[in-house]
Amino acid sequence: MSLLEESLWSSKININGWVQGTAGTRDVMEPATGNVLGSLGVASVQDVLRAATAAARAQVAWAAKKPEERAAVLRRAGDLWEEHTQEIQSWLIREAGSIPAKAGLETHTAAQECWEAAALPSHPHGEVLTSNEDRWSFARRRPAGVVSVIAPFNFPLILSIRSVAPALALGNAVLLKPDPRTAVCGGVALMRIFEEAGLPAGVLSLLPGGADVGAAVVEAPEVRVVSFTGSTAAGRKVGEAAARHLKRAHLELGGNSALIVLPGADLAKAASAGAFGSFMHQGQICMSTGRHFVHESLHDAYVDALSGKARNIPVGDPNTGQVALGPVIDEHQLGNIDHIVHASVMAGGRLAAGGTFDGLFYAPTVLADLALDNPAFKEEIFGPVAPVAAFADIDELIEKVNANEYGLSVGILGEVGMAMRIADRVHSGKIHINEQTVSDEANAPFGGVGASGTGSRFGGAAANIEAFTETQWLTMRPEIADYPF
Structure with missing residues (x-):
């Protein structure tokens, strides 16, 4: 059996x-x-x-x-x-x-x-x-x-x-x-x-x-x-x-995790990381890359490279074909994804790739030219959508990353010294330097700050023991103590 x-x-x-x-x-x-x-x-x-x-x-x-x-x-x-x-x-x-x-x-x-x-x-x-x-x-x-x-x-x-x-x-x-x-x-x-x-x-x-x-x-x-x-x-x-x-x-x-592409980063590798972070499992991951912040010197080329990947990713039934993306979970989720994409375009965003669906199969989508108050940047989409915006300097970047209520995961791609300085200033439960935002291991602490939750309550012996036990104070004397009553 x-x-x-x-x-x-x-x-x-x-x-x-x-x-x-x-x-x-x-x-x-x-x-x-x-x-x-x-x-x-x-x-x-x-x-x-x-x-x-x-x-x-x-x-x-x-x-x-x-x-x-x-x-x-x-x-x-x-x-x-x-x-x-x-x-x-x-x-x-x-x-x-x-x-x-x-x-x-x-x-x-x-x-x-x-x-x-x-x-x-x-x-x-x-x-x-x-x-x-x-x-x-x-x-x-x-x-x-x-x-x-x-x-x-x-x-x-x-x-x-x-x-x-x-x-x-x-x-x-x-x-x-x-x-x-x-x-x-x-x-x-x-x-x-x-x-x-x-x-x-x-x-x-x-x-x-x-x-x-x-x-x-x-x-x-x-x-x-x-x-x-x-x-x-x-x-x-x-x-x-x-x-x-x-x-x-x-x-x-929830999360609306940021992927940061620093000046001088390897463009091809960055676009590959960005595609994985936004599109893996149809974007239905709390750690999915929901915001791509790309230095202005790379922004246009990054959008083009990411859009090229989106247009060429195979989508279909994972039980019958060699595909990279399967269906979203149901009609409700599909409707929410499509609503945010169209609302983002109406609010001034540019649809660089995707934005269509067939049944429950939503095409990998890239949105560009987004302001911070654009729906695609403000909301957790939970779908295969990659919203992209440019930044000019580190102070501007930090302000934009921290402006969102979520704080689950941040990926930083590029020169390590600059990435380390950024890591000390962003609010996030997890930070990955030269990796995208989706990562988890059984022995590593997992959790977010702000609207992403109550901190690291999963993973690793310390977090798990803290999460699933109570602390008890126990004292012991060799004989009954003397009391003044």
């Missing part, structure tokens, strides 16, 4: 095992063709409450397991991602519209996330403190308890596993709410991998659903930590709800 054998999960959710969701079912769609790939169970608010209660019970026994036992489950999960790579990649291609290379990146990263997480149970979980009293004093990290993970559609596997794996490794139970549009590759696949890896029932629950389910996994009394990846607008609502219920929320939100 295959890992994702449809009879196991069809029309079901997972609460202590595969069961019918009480909110019915939802078709699993292939955006490239409009074909139905299967049927997914949909959770209700009552399902969430049942799952949270079960998770709280299961978490106690899971946290009590020896560190090596929890580590073994995570290591086995990492191995299983590799063993079932082709099957999972097929779902990423068909359900999420991923090209094969992007699907391969997701399965590779999923394995890496599990192997990195496998080290967390044996990582130091506290420190010895000094004390003015006659006692030992410790600060120790304890599992938070039940963690809710809410993940989006664009990198459905990576953006789920990067929270699920460390949260489990550190002794928590997890309620996973994937985006219902990609709930097989971003939900069922994780559930099945951890089942096969030996994770006890109830420690991980799968709860696909809409906004009501999203609210429920935040508000359920047993939940202590919420890990959310998604739009800034939705993240504000999650943060507000978590604050009302006195819960921690780790928010990785």
Whole structure:
């Protein structure tokens, strides 16, 4: 039987095992063709409450397991991602519209996330403190308890596993709410991998659903930590709800990342980097290059080179052809992309390439001659669109980069000394010198500032332990202390 054998999960959710969701079912769609790939169970608010209660019970026994036992489950999960790579990649291609290379990146990263997480149970979980009293004093990290993970559609596997794996490794139970549009590759696949890896029932629950389910996994009394990846607008609502219920929320939100092309930069390499940053996975990445700032000495040539790449990038069904771009996720997303492109032209921008679509396939698009208040520069497009503007000097550049509310990623191409000075002045959670804006590794901190979220809350031992545990103060005396009462 295959890992994702449809009879196991069809029309079901997972609460202590595969069961019918009480909110019915939802078709699993292939955006490239409009074909139905299967049927997914949909959770209700009552399902969430049942799952949270079960998770709280299961978490106690899971946290009590020896560190090596929890580590073994995570290591086995990492191995299983590799063993079932082709099957999972097929779902990423068909359900999420991923090209094969992007699907391969997701399965590779999923394995890496599990192997990195496998080290967390044996990582130091506290420190010895000094004390003015006659006692030992410790600060120790304890599992938070039940963690809710809410993940989006664009990198459905990576953006789920990067929270699920460390949260489990550190002794928590997890309620996973994937985006219902990609709930097989971003939900069922994780559930099945951890089942096969030996994770006890109830420690991980799968709860696909809409906004009501999203609210429920935040508000359920047993939940202590919420890990959310998604739009800034939705993240504000999650943060507000978590604050009302006195819960921690780790928010990785939108972006409008800047790529800076310095004077003297290699034009051909810069255009290649810019095309990758804006067009990879149809621009549906929070780190996508949303603003290209090019020194005026290179601006016109850069627009021409980037437009040439845009016109020659193959677009089509990644399941049937050798293409570089697949479909955007749905009609709503397509409409939003096209609206911003046309609004930007109406506001004075120049359409240098693209601006057309066929079905859900949007052509790689280049916009030039843009003012800072142009919609293409102000808004996160989440589509294959590269807005370009010129700058004359570094002070002007810094002002333009920092004028945007987002602060997720910045790429700087060109002379390193100048790039280093710029890096010290821009507001961004991540900076890449002589690289474009899209980059992620399992052992590296990830997060943004401003409207891009609440900082680096994913990646690396320090960030993950901070995110998914609570600090407890513990003191110890050799005998009962004397008190003056």
